[in-house]
Amino acid sequence: MSLSLKVYQAFDRAFITELPADDAAALDRKLDIAAKAFADRDGWLPAYQRMAILRKTSELLHDNRDRFAMMIAREGGKPLADAIVEVTRAIDGLVNAADEIRNFAGKEIPMGLTAASLNRLAFTTKEPIGVVAAISAFNHPLNLIVHQIAPAIAVGCPVIVKPAATTPISCVEIVKLLWEAGLDERWCQTFVTDDNTLAESFSTDTRVAFLSFIGSAKVGWYLKSKLPPGTRCALEHGGAAPVIVDRSVDVAAVVSPIVKGGYYHAGQVCVSVQRIFVHEDILESFTENLGARVAALQVGDPALKQTEVGPLILPRETERVSNWIREAVDAGARQLGGGRLSETTLLPSVLLNPPADAKVSQLEVFGPLTCVYGYRNLDDAIESANSLPYAFQASVFSSDIAVALRAAKRLDAAAVLVNDHTAFRTDWMPFAGRRQSGYGVGGIPWTMQEMADDKMVVLNGVS
Template sequence: MSEMIEVVQAYDRALIKAIPADDAQALETKLATAARTLSARDAWLKPHQRGAILQRAASLLEGRVEAFAKLIAQEGGKPLTDALVEARRAVDGLRNAADELRNFAGREIPMGLTPASDGRWAFTTKEPIGVVAAISAFNHPLNLIIHQVAPAIAVGCPVIVKPAAPTPLSCLELVALLHEAGLPEAWCQTLITEDNALAERLATDPRVAFLSFIGSARVGWHLRSKLAPGTRCALEHGGAAPVIVDRSANLDAIIEPIVKGGYYHAGQVCVSVQRIFVHAAIKVEFVERLSARVAALRVGDPLLPETEVGPLILPRETDRVASWIEEAVGRGTQLIGGGRLSRTTLKPAILLDPPADAKVSEFEVFGPLTCVYGFEELDQAIDIANALPVAFQASVFSRDIGPALRAAQRLDASAVMINDHTAFRTDWMPFAGRRQSGYGVGGIPWTMKEMAHEKMLVLKHDG
């Protein structure tokens, strides 16, 4: 009899469903199936078939948005209003992958530029890179799977996806929906396990050509070091996103986006607003306004439509965030808000000028907390913002173009938002961490490029 995994609600730890776990033999069967599917070249799905499947899946998902949103809120703890946004994004993501097939092509390579290259015509074509192993995270249990699986399907790669252990249900429902839309089961399989060693075996198997990993930097970089020779990868980790608030910033306009960016999904977002650097001339008023809005956030059961901040994913994560706050307070940092509602639910908090070597200043919090620091000179704030080994998205708020562009040019980030929060994203834009924050480029069209080989054909002719 298979071992069972109990999936519980993030908010109150109530059982949602028990599902069977996969073992080593199941993994071997799935890998063999994926490899066999790839090798059967004549049976590959044609681009028009792949596009049609993705479009049908989008239509099916569009009719089930509310059901998926409820499941996201239950297993992941994301407030229902935000879970609905995630489910609708997933619909668009499937269509985005299908639409991108119209542009997914090689290019002509110029010949005849030297005598040796005369009499030749060369061009490239796109081919699937091979079997994809996709290991995903809990915080967007539907849309992250879309980011990994939809590009693989579009390109024509057999994919085995392992969802995060606390949030497998959205993944299972999505894969079932893809099969319902006409995708043969061999092209998209799941690995359901709480066994990290088994997940590592998936990632490092020599039959895997591409690893897509979303999760902690510690695990991601470890897996990259263990990949079989020739296996490519994309790693998406986290950061400690900086926001710079220039003295010219419009306080009437910026508080709401900063609060959304900092406390959306209880801060469990890889580009969540964490470190806010505010010019000393406006710091007092900024903190007053920020504190008032954070205090008004409605915290609790994510299934209630009015909830704005839900739980963290696990009790141990709640304990960790609480301990980091306590460490900063113990070193003389002023705390605004905070406290605990349940085993997994923390009240949103603000820390004022925590030490530079406090955990909340050095590491990704991944909880409902922002830290506010004052500065006198813009370059001082930029230098501190850039001082960590992680770098992902950043933002600057300013009504003056000079400080906005100076910060945008000098912030060490893959994307800088001007007058918007750090967590802004569309699924068709490039999304990538720098340095320890990641490797490769996410975003559906960009992932499709990474999951494909470019093959060159050179035709010699006498004309």
């Protein structure tokens, strides 16, 4: 009996399509194909071909921009305006990977620094690490895939990519474009399944040299613990991103980027604004402005151009977020906004001063909610911001450079955004979680480094 995976619209759970799914035999066959492609060193694709394929794929994606954007809006629930931005980023990301090949090289290692190293020439070269197993997440169903497969192709690694079971269409379609652009299927394959046991087998197979995982910390750290000796990995998880708002700011000016960072894709972003620490001198004004801006957000069908906030990915996620909000309110937090529009769509809300031990203060919400806390002393706000076992991106808004620099220096984060929200990202910058938020470094050029090995060559007898 053939397996299949049914795909539904996030917003109204309407059926979209049914895709063929892979079983254990298909997985073994695909891993074998990838391993044999890598083992045939004479068959490795030269750099110019990899560049040409990536550029051609970018052109094809540009021609299909609107189709992909609607696909993202339907299967993932991202508002169409933001889905268009995602496709635009993916188009550029493919070119970014192609361009990086020009600079992807080793270096000379100095010799002759001791008597024993005389008459030698040493240099390093870059080699692909091997078969890449990529497991992706639902919230950016195209661009996250590009972040995993484009670096692998650029470096010369065979890659097998498993999309989220809720959003597989974008992945399948971008891989088809790569094949159309001239990439032999051996070098990029899809692995479509909703079987977690099979996904674990995929991740931990001895033929895999590198695991690229984007998703929950619980799953990512578990898979890392199961990897065979020698298998490398990169894990991209999430957090509960903190924002510090200093009393020197123009409140009306800073609320807009904070709202974008907190409610973009209904808060389903690994660095979404979640915990906002506001100086007491401006707390009332900030809260009033924030509440008004959140209440004005256009919520609804993500396929409509005017929609700013769409659904969560599954009904169970709306139940979870609603329960967390209810728990915080019962414990004394004050709620602004909120409510439910549909089975999967929550109206955006703000919680004022939820308890420090509430789930919304301790865990990643991944929903259309931000939490506001007052502070008097900057160092106290920084201490609260740093109090969780996650550390990804953080923000500080201030017109006082001394405050901004003090916060930037002391916030425990891989990146501190000054006068910008925590969800800002370009696809060529390093993107990495610290502590429980991740392992390794993302961002297309940085991922290429992760997926490569350095080989040193030493020539003796050079005079």
